Amino acid sequence: MFEKNTSEQTAVSIRHLSKSFDGVEVLRDVDLEVREGDVVTILGSSGSGKSTLLRCINWLEQPDRGSIHIGGQRIGVNDAGRPMPVRELAKVRARTGMVFQSFNLWPHLNVLHNITEAPIHVLGKSKAEAEAHARELLEKVGMSPKADAYPNTLSGGQKQRVAIARALAMQPEVMLFDEPTSALDPELVGEVLAVIKDLSAEGYTMIVVTHEMAFSRAVSDKVVFLDKGLIIEQADPETFFTNPSTERVRKFLEREES
């Protein structure tokens, strides 16, 4: 669609982010910059805080400290330093798109209407416009023939591709993926990763939590490693996978290879 964006514009900026659950620190002073058009993958073992980090970005979790800006707009806290009113929060949230591990499609709506629901009822687009856009997106994720199907009739891979189209329909500035292939049968992983790869080639800004090492290496502009809530390594994929600077990451990669 358009060339990979190489400008230095910041899409997401996270500063000094901390979050605890029941007194246990799950994120500790996390700093992360994501430039427009970049793909950042987040790796780390189970429980290291990857999902929590991603969910803070669209305020599904509220951090205890720190700030998050999306396209220069701070989320969750208004200019006066107070919690954002819900409507304002919803607007900033809609600037991000999220794809969940468990798809979370709305089962009472068919595929097409899953995709048009938010554009019509949140963004206020006309039905015709939203449907035309939805059909383009379905084409993009290879789901056009299933526009009228209901989610319960789809395979996991198909559901996830619809979920991706649904998020894209909001024309978000950044896409957040939380282990988009972890709930899939192995033979369905490829079709979803292929869609995400296509998006990266089109220049979408994306933050992807994943356990797929080959994918991370192929698609990332930056790889981030979380360990017990700390970012202990941030590097380009080449460096990260061939010459990580910490023992912890080296161990992690060895284990993933075997």
Next chain:
Amino acid sequence: MSNWEILWSARDQFWSGFFSTMEIFGLSISAAFLIGCGMLYLLEGSRPRLTVPLRVFIDGMRMLPFLILAYLLYYGLPAFDIRLDAWWSGVGALAVYHGCYFAEIFRGARLTFPPGQVEAAKAHGFTKGKMFFRLILPQIVMQTRPLLGNQLIYALKDTAFLVIITVQELTAAANSLAGTYFIPTEAFIVVIGFYWAVSVVMEIIIKQCGRFSAKRGFDHV
């Protein structure tokens, strides 16, 4: 004239009782449905100052014999200078009573509603109201369809209680014919036929609605 012939000649009374019953039933059950939805919406919030009294009210209603509520509205409200005629007392009592049952049915289904879907809605910029009415409520209604169908039948049967507060409905018609001509058995058999017929039709309609939700994976027909 045989007893049945007497009833045939008085068929207009049955019909008018029947239409009155259907009117009361249709109006009160629609209102009850809206009340149930409204209560579910109010229970969505996490403000205990609202939700706790509401839960107590719902449970209080459910644990009350319907007849007592009808009496209360008809004979009790005038003490507070609110006068409803028998018909409106009956409709009001049915609406509130079954509205609470609807609310309880909905609430049960809401408890098992997948939180991931709510998160997906939030992530797509939905706020509470639209999320509730467009995404949560339709699914809750589809999921609880069999229970709602059952509740409709209870509500239909409860309309018969209104004879006691002098509402001129179907049972009242049977009652008066039975008394006038001393033919209770036949009169009440006719009335049973009416109630059964309506119930069967409702069952069929509710079952047909099941196809709609089954297509979406909600249940099996």
